[in-house]
Amino acid sequence: MSPLLKSVRSGRSIALTKKLASSGEGTVWTTNLPGFLAKLYHTPTEDRIQKLRIMVDHPPQNPMRHHHHITFAWPQDLIQDETGQCLGFLMPEIVDGVKLSIVYNPKLRGRKAPRFNWYYLHTAALNFALALKSLHEESYVVGDIKPQNLLVNNRALISVIDTDSFQVIDPNTQAIYRCLVGSEGFTPAELLGKDLATLDQTEVHDRFRLGVMIYLLLFGDQPFKGKWVGRGESPQPTDLIRDGFWPYASNSMVQPGPNTIPLSIIHPQLQVCFQRCFTEGHRNPHARPSAQNWSDALKLAIADLRMCHLENNHFYSRTYGRCYWCDRLSSVSFDIFSPIPAAHRVAPRKTVSPKRFTRTATAPRGMQTGLSVMTATSTLQGFKRSATMLNPSGVSHKTTGRWSSNPVVWGMGFIAVGLMGLTLLLLPDLNIESIQKGGELFEAAIDQWFQPSNVKDKTAVILNSVEETKPASVMHGGHWEAITALDISLDDRLLVSGSKDMTVKVWNFPSGQLQQTFAEQYEPIISVAVSDDKETLTTSILSGKVFIWNIATASLMRSFTPTAIWEGPEDSIRASAIDRQGELIASSGWGGSILLQHLQSGKMIKIPSHSLATGQALAVLPKGQAIVSSNSNGKFQIWDANTGSLVKTFPNSVKDSLEPISTMTLNRAGTVLVSGSWYGSLVLWDLKTGKRIKTLPTQRNPISAIAISDLGDRLAVVTNKDTRIQLWDVKTGRAGGILKGHTASVSALKFSHSGNFLISGGEESAIKIWDLTRRRLIRSLVQ
Template identity: 30%
Template sequence: MQVRRRSNGQLVTLNTELGSGGEGKIYAVAEHASWVAKIYHHPTAEMGEKLAAMVAHPPEDPSAAEGHVSIAWPVDLLENRGKAIGFLMPKVSQVRPLHDFYNPKTRRDRTPFFNYLYLHRTARNLAAAVSSLHAGGYVIGDVNESNILVSQTALVTLVDTDSFQVRVGDRIYPCPVGKPEFTPPELQGKTLRHYQRMPEQDRFGLAVLIFQILMEGTHPFAGVYTGVGDPPSIEARIAAGHFPYGSRRVPYRPTPIAPDGRILYPELRRLFLQCFDTGYLDPSQRPDAQTWVQALEAAEQELVICQKNPHHRYNVRQTRCPWCDRTQLLGGRDPFPTKEDVDRFRTPPPQPLPRPPRVPIAVPVRSTVATFPPIHYQTLPNYSVGGFWSQVAQCKNDLLAGSVVLAAVLAGVVYWSARSASVSASRTSPAQPEVAAISTIPVATEPTLTAIAQLPGHGDLVRAIAVAPDNQSVATSSKDGTTKLWHLPTQKLNRSIERAGVGFLAFSADGQQIVGSTKTAIHTWNVSSGELLDRSEIAFDRFPAISTRPHNSTLLVGRLEGQLVW
């Protein structure tokens, strides 16, 4: 069959039928291997007008630089005897439906090495594509998993774009359909073809999909019914705003077999609450797609690798690998199996992740999405190991200030060796409180360290230590969220500063102030009172290293990309 392109009048040959649906059929295009054609069973003039507007005003594709199609947008109309009967669109290959990736069973059977990092990247690329559409003035309307295809490198393609809502001047071509389980409360039970869709209604469906991607296919409104009578349907729960993971009292509790909601990065949990709790009463409060992109980027950065199974990725803030726990809950069926577990399938590992797409935005933001390396990260230390007891050592002779700097370096060595040595004991012994480990460098003639004291008091991993210039005070900071100030000669705790967990510490030259760095700011406290004197907001990808210069007030900050700023 031959049809004519509207843009240039050329004839194209449609040969192999690739698929068929309620609206039309999909054909291969003989002259263009990278295109396919959709021909409608019953074309209408209205559909032709809508498609003409779409062809004239395509949205920006956020992954075009990667040679990938994120949005299968119409590129030209096809005509027969001057009447629009269909359109050309990009062909996408080596992709699967989104459901195959977030459903644990199909993922394990078909793409078993698609781990939690890949799921985060999938959600992020999906949000980037939706952000691009909204920036172009379009609304999807029928947001659902069947309209989304995913590659083994977590690239996303939105299909069935001819059903999207299109606005041309004062004329609106509505999206007449929608799946109830992705439809927001205000549209439940409505005749959708009579309603103009808004971006905040797409945001509801987007949040549902992101929740399912990160929660093993669990629908955010699924749960065990604790009320009287038969359990309501998912759409009835949506209409009532009954989010089981929310802050309001509802007659549901999370499904026992579902992952614990605490596996989610804290900002993602907050955004789900904002969408499904706050957004229930005020749809404008639902997070937009760009906000999801930024939160998912931050969540990716905090994923660490399980030491038992390198395919397990989880948030660094968690004390143990939730996927190991889930494997036990599922009777040994690992959601992200090791290579050894799936060798019989002979499934090749996924390709390295491509650079994340650039996200087009309607208004300026702080920065665009950064380039990320392939996912073959070096294995990180296991942060879930139990407590340790490290020792405080001191040289018999007085030390110079330079020796104290080396002592802080050695403290890290002593800490990690002590933590490694305590692994076997920590699994059988009761958990001990964390202590700060400080050591100094002995003179050359006496290379051994002499343990003299311990500083117990922290409730979690100690990750920052600083010694004051006068060698009388020591500051320590822990994952328990506190920074503690000690008097070294007596080993007494002088002060504990709450909500002050930092990654690096440094004293000022006069010893009167202590400076700590987090990934969002540099904090300065008064040593005597514990009062917060200053908070300078600077965004980092990791805890930045900091140090003060002797005899002046300069603060040096080391950034991840190799820069030194002050």
């Protein structure tokens, strides 16, 4: 016979109808109250009951309420017996969810949720981040985050269960009711080996767990896993977390394995978040992205997703440029996102790079309080089904592209259709190799026919050493890690380079001889600047610390550690810019705040973040009177360097299509700003009026580095992960040549002040010097 129970607040009688689960802590039952479950403790201690009272009185906001979805299985009322003793609580029943492991585990997903694609996984990650944000706003700490405590439905909406295990703070007495347990793989390094029952946790610890969960959703595996390259047997995951070893940390003993999905396939903002969480966060937990940071980055990433033109269940990041899942089939036979069994599917070509007519998944609206992926078909077994194919968030996947009205083009199109029809007639007599080759030729023809009409760079000059019989010279003594910063003295006599190897080197530019190495900075170099008189060198490192060196004596003159003002989650920097006089340095934090440091007076000004800007770019105007910054909505701000006040925001015209800015630079006079976006836009702006001067045609790949000559007549541009450097004539808007010679992606560019030379560096650690007048590579500075 069921005991006589009733709810404390409402006084309703409660009958237990069926036991659903049992554990060492208690039991969970269905009840006579529709939509409610009961959890009864084996030992209902006073602390447990008081914790429940606080939770009942102070529920968090439900970020999915506008979708009529229950995000938290939150205590709604206490349950007591006939003697008045509290035994447990009532909570809402989650009826339309399955365990998260079913959708992030590729094999389980393939069997039970084959249509739950990368778009859905991004959306589920966003909704979990929003749920955690809501909890943190009410000072709750989840503590025991693990997949077993998360449910997801066929709209990618998340539900959090086991909420009574959270850490709770009494808002009146500030008493803390701790989370007593943690889960392996989700406990941050600073808590490993400690008794959680005796520790007060913070949302900073939840940030690590959130990063691990998002990584699981996007990559299908734990982040602290890979190929062990150290001595002995591979350590356990807990030991890897303790040491901060994950595949994308510098000097990590764990490297990506043959089946590791690369970090580069996700949106750059997400890459930054993962680096902050697992690399910077290992050294400084406050550097980990907050739930708000993750939410904002995931919104950008979702808006950037595109549907593959070969497999409509494949989505890829536009900034990556092609369908990784199709590429992966060349080395792994299992397609983790195709709902079609492998035995019945023809593997696509190795590289799928749709440059035109790609079907676009536009960013859904209303994502401020959660994103629902509306489905006409169930993605999970057991859900209601229909015959309609999944269509995330009601988004219409449409073909985009500009068709020419030129009759020649139309004629070529009709010819192509005729050829395709003939091919179909002859198909039984063609082998697979011929079909694939024909497809490649046809795709190339399509690309040629529909090139933008203003691109006239069909005879681009390749500037490399093959045009001269004399080979480029090689000078040793260089860096052994990626080049991060370059500068050159006003008289073109000294070249300065900074690297991830934590050193700065000064070179004799005409001869290529190494003159000085500054090796006392102990962190990756962010920026370098040599003064106009060649007497001082200013450098900044990842934590924000600034060094001023005497070049002649190679001695440190001063250093600044801005810990008093640059604190919390932003005490490491994303980018910095230094004025030519070495008097002002502007740095952007990972969360978007800007720090201005006046190096002569020691004055520091912090400009708070007003929008997510983890990819923020900065530039200092001549004489250091003002700086220019970008934010994630694609606009620019000019700030007064002396007061930190906002002077101007641009562009303001509705005609200007705004895209998140990845990099920017100023001409020497400070009158023209050149910006490059994550989507490949290359735009020149009049800094005085804030109006667009010119847009240069590109291939729509993310721009990673820009340099402009002192006269402002020539640009050098590199796109994401490209080994080639594109030159542009600013006046004509025409491409001026391509520099080939790097073997890895280029990330740093600098023109000599004469305009006759270009210096470049990147991931391969070599610095290359190009003679633009003779059109050849003349020198490589290597280790």
